[in-house]
Amino acid sequence: MKILFIFCCFLLLFAGCKNSELAVSEFKKEKTAFQTGSQWIPEIDVRSDIAIVYGANDRHGLTFEERVKSWRDRNYETHFMTGIAWGDYKDYYLGKWDGQNHMDVSQVEQNGKQILHGENNPYVVPVKSFVEYIKSEVITKVIDAGISSIYLEEPEFWARAGYSELFKTNGKLLWFPLETAT
8 A cells, every 4th residue: 555655656746747847848948138227229139038127217218118118029038127225216215205205214334424326315224114115116017017027136235334223223133333343
């Protein structure tokens, strides 16, 4: 009886493996990819399999959806990437999104100076409200555009950062005064 049970288990396992091989062979085997914030233009058309469209904001007079479509129209698989350490998220930083100014999410040096990537563009301590903003305003837009491969780069923290109250509160298990580090 035990031998019959073991034989049946191996048979099911083998059948599952054959089906898995079949399922994998049905997928397109993409080998090359590149990232761009631009719409399709001939100067950057490297005939890769995947165009990773960077950033969900409108650029150069085109919506995000139009930029994605420009690559799909040339038979590219489209993926998406955006930074979450900083970015063109002024509607969040300056309060348009929820009525609250969020410039306090900025990483801060010991002397109290915010670490910025341009005007009103802080390097972010990714607090809960920022994560909710990214999910609702960026990722939802990308999924609605039909993209299912999403890459969130960063967050990154500067070695000179770690002094904001939000960093201390949200990273309390890891935070220690940097001047004491050896």
